[in-house]
Amino acid sequence: MGLLDDKKRVNELEQERAVLVGLITPTQNEAKAREYLDELAFLADTAGAVTEKRFLQRCEAPNSTSFVGKGKLAEIASYVHEHEVGLVIFDDDLTPKQMAHIEKETGVKVLDRTTLILDIFARRAQTANAKMQVELAQYQYLLPRLTGMWTHLERQRGGIGMRGPGEEQIETDRRIVKTKISLLKQKLAAWDKQKVIQRKNRGKLTRIALVGYTNVGKSTLMNVLSKSDVFAENKLFATLDTTVRKVVIQNLPFLLTDTVGFIRKLPTHLVESFKTTLDEVRDADVLVHVVDISHPQFEEQIEVVNKTLQEVCDAGNKEMIMVFNKIDQFSYVPKDADDLTPRQRENIPLDELKSTWMARMGDNCVFISAKKRENIDELKHLLYNKAKAIHMQRFPYNDFLYNTYDDLDDPQAE
Incomplete structure (x- = not known):
């Protein structure tokens, strides 16, 4: 010890x-x-x-x-x-x-x-693509701030036409940063083209994307559903790279994507840089919005995610499943009968929250604990029905489900 x-x-x-x-x-x-x-x-x-x-x-x-x-x-x-x-x-x-x-x-x-x-993004980036995306965001954030950063190098102003070395350095650095931004954009554009080809090669498999606020348990849920080992940690932005896995439920295959989490006041430069992640969301047939039900402001987090999806992903009209995660961490404090103050989130029982959200979402709502594996079968059943409906639309005359997907990983039958 x-x-x-x-x-x-x-x-x-x-x-x-x-x-x-x-x-x-x-x-x-x-x-x-x-x-x-x-x-x-x-x-x-x-x-x-x-x-x-x-x-x-x-x-x-x-x-x-x-x-x-x-x-x-x-x-x-x-x-x-x-x-x-x-x-x-x-x-x-x-x-x-x-x-x-x-x-x-x-x-x-x-x-x-x-x-x-x-x-944090610079620390978390693992792949070359993620590192390029973060580097681009850093340079875009730095560019308009160069003038303020170099004020300590400026000389006293002289006569007409006399510029201090600080101002010359600003111009030099601005050109260097602009060149780096241009090169990074070119590299990311080439990488985006490769990802587009990869997405086309996946055929017409149903695509389901996990979206949500950061640290709500998306990667943990990804591991449970796909039997994979995507890195998951109780930290913000534990994973930055988009991860795609093939999941098979009752012999029906579909692609499941884990995306970077959103956050309030998310820097615009980061949103622009992580275009590929957002493309995965745009291409998805169904969005699974994972929510941390134990968070006191989970409803505001839902609004942040929905607003971001609408503004930057143009995905506000996609079919969505609400998955309320971490029910094992939900805490409820009964309100005193004589207390006349408005009820807070901690004074609302989980059963009441369930009935409220299920009334709004109908069958597209489920409450789970990915960590404790509670109600996972209910979620799988819901995902199966969504994937099956889309599959039957695309292959109305096919009486087989996944024999044509030999180019993907071996299915993991549930």
Whole structure:
């Protein structure tokens, strides 16, 4: 035990210590701001940072120079110096001007939400394609910020026509970044063409895609249904690469795709870069929307995913199955009969939530625990019926199911 404790202490020392900063505004109340900071803390933990303290400030809008007010920034700087914290993370995007000013006042590294997510994606990317997608997003995020990053190298302004080396360096770096962006786009376009050919070679097999908020259990469910070993972890964005497996239920084959999870305030550059993942969603016949029923704000997460699917994937009209996962982690706190305050999510029994969502979705709704394998047979039955209906539309005169799919992996009969 002593050796394990020593290793744990070493790991804790290696982790960066961070403070989180968020705003309470007319469009974002305190409850919402605290919830966003909870998610930011999870992002920080995924990136390897330990959250020491959270700072919230109520204001009409972010300060154009310091994001928060001068007094709050001084409070943050004082805490950072006193407790030897090396990282300040803001829940919203910062301008180069804001970042430079905050770094000057605090004397430590400053990140915004987008930078943190990009760092996590860079850590998680395993394949060459995923690494290229992340690198493209990083350069696209960096390009408009080069001017602010080079202000510390500018000389005093001279006479007419005199430009400091900082400005020349900005132009040089801008050309380099633009060239890299162009090359990465060319490589990704070539890779996309290969993926299009691969999708065509899959024939007319029914395609079902798992979609959902990050860390809701998509990869775990993928492993259960396909008997594979897709990496799954209780971290945000545990998997970035699109994974496609052939699943066979009662001798009926279909393709099951695991996609990258969505998140609130997902950087636009990442959405654009991960076009191939979104293509898998566009090409799917059925979407399986996996939801973490144990999360207090699961309904808002559903809205985030649906909005993202509609805006960037044009997949809002596809047939969808709602799979409420993690029923084994669902907690219910009975409400006092004399309590007149509005009911919260934790005061609603699971049975009531089931009846509510099943009334909305009809048969396209199931409650499971992928980790505990609860109600998996019910989900398989639902997937089988969907795949069978699509198969019979495509092969109305075929009385065999999968003998023509020899080019795929051997079926794993259930």
